[in-house]
Amino acid sequence: MEETSLLCLLSLISLLSCTTNQARLTVSPSSSQFFETDFVSLSCEEDDSSAGWTLRRNTSTETRTQCGDVWGEGPGYFCSMKVIPEWDTGVYWCESREGAVSNMINLTVTGGSVILQSPVLPVMEGDDVTLLCKTETTPSNLPAAFYKDGSLIRKQPTGHMTIQHVSRSDEGLYKCDISSHGESPSSWITVTEKHITTPLPLDSSLLHFVIRLLFHLVVFCPYVISTVLMVSLYRKRAKGKILRVPILPTQPEQRLDDEHYDVISDVTTEYHF
Ligand SMILES: *[C@@H]1O[C@H](CO)[C@@H](O)[C@H](O)[C@H]1NC(C)=O
Ligand SMILES: *[C@@H]1O[C@H](CO)[C@@H](O)[C@H](O)[C@H]1NC(C)=O
Numbered sequence: 555m556e557e558t559s560l561l562c563l564l565s566l567i568s569l570l571s572c573t574t575n576q577a578r579l580t581v582s583p584s585s586s587q588f589f590e591t592d593f594v595s596l597s598c599e600e601d602d603s604s605a606g607w608t609l610r611r612n613t614s615t616e617t618r619t620q621c622g623d624v625w626g627e628g629p630g631y632f633c634s635m636k637v638i639p640e641w642d643t644g645v646y647w648c649e650s651r652e653g654a655v656s657n658m659i660n661l662t663v664t665g666g667s668v669i670l671q672s673p674v675l676p677v678m679e680g681d682d683v684t685l686l687c688k689t690e691t692t693p694s695n696l697p698a699a700f701y702k703d704g705s706l707i708r709k710q711p712t713g714h715m716t717i718q719h720v721s722r723s724d725e726g727l728y729k730c731d732i733s734s735h736g737e738s739p740s741s742w743i744t745v746t747e748k749h750i751t752t753p754l755p756l757d758s759s760l761l762h763f764v765i766r767l768l769f770h771l772v773v774f775c776p777y778v779i780s781t782v783l784m785v786s787l788y789r790k791r792a793k794g795k796i797l798r799v800p801i802l803p804t805q806p807e808q809r810l811d812d813e814h815y816d817v818i819s820d821v822t823t824e825y826h827f
Pocket of ligand 2 (some may be wrong): 660
C-alpha cells in the first residue's frame with residue numbers, strides 16, 4: 555500500500571501548507587521611540603512564509619512604501635534600519651500579497667536628546683509596565699518626570715518608573731522630561747483586556763483553520779478512497795491478465811486524477827477571502 559502512504563503524506567503536506575494566513579509585527583529593540591543614531595529592526599513573524607509578507611509604512615511624506623524601496627534593508631519580511639532620520643516616524647505594518655495586514659506599530663524617531671522607552675505592543679491588563687526616560691548621551695539614568703495625557707504623574711530619581719498591575723485606565727499618551735536635557739516625544743500605551751488577545755484576531759483565525767481543515771478532509775477523503783479502490787481494482791485485473799500491457803486501465807485513473815485536481819483548485823479559489 556505504498557500509494558496510500560504517499561497520498562496520506564501528500565494530504566498532510568497540503569494541510570500544513572494551508573494553515574492560517576496572518577503575521578505579527580515585532581520591533582527590536584522593543585521601544586516605540588528611538589534616537590536618530592539607533593539601529594532598529596522590524597520583523598513579520600508569519601505562519602505562512604509563502605504568503606509573501608512585506609513590511610510597509612506610512613509616514614508624513616510616504617504612503618504604503620515597502621521596505622527596500624526608499625527605506626530599510628532586508629528581504630521584505632525582515633527589515634533593518636541603520637541610522638534612522640526623524641522622518642522615519644510613522645506607522646508600520648506587515649502586509650501579505652493578498653492584502654492581509656498584521657498589527658500596526660507607531661514608531662517615533664526624535665532629533666531631540668530624550669526618549670521615553672515604553673511598550674511598543676499592547677500590554678495585558680494586570681501586567682507590570684516599566685517606562686524608562688533616557689538621554690542619548692548620558693550613560694547612567696538621570697532623574698525624570700513622567701506625564702500621562704499632559705499631567706505629571708510621577709517624578710523618579712532613577713529615570714524609570716513601573717506601573718504595577720496596569721488596568722484599562724492606565725491607557726493613554728505618555729511622555730517624560732529630564733530637566734537638564736528636555737522632553738521626550740509622546741507615545742500611546744495600549745492596555746488590552748485579559749481574555750482578548752489583540753491585536754491578532756485569534757478566534758477568527760482558529761475558525762479559519764478549522765474550516766480549511768474540514769475542506770481539505772472533505773476534498774481528500776473521496777480522493778484517497780477512490781484512488782485506493784482504483785489501484786486495488788487495477789491490481790486484481792492485472793493479476794488475471796498478466797501478459798497484457800497495462801496501458802488501457804491507467805487511462806481512466808489518470809482522467810479521474812485530473813478531475814480531482816480540478817475540484818481541489820476550485821475549492822481553494824472559492825474559499826479565498
Ligand atoms: C496609509 O495611508 C493611506 C493613504 O493615506 C491610508 O489609506 C491607509 O489607511 C494608511 N494606513 C495606515 C495603517 O495608517
Ligand atoms: C498611532 O498613532 C496614531 C496617531 O497618534 C493613533 O491614532 C493610532 O491609534 C496609533 N496606533 C497605534 C497602533 O498605537
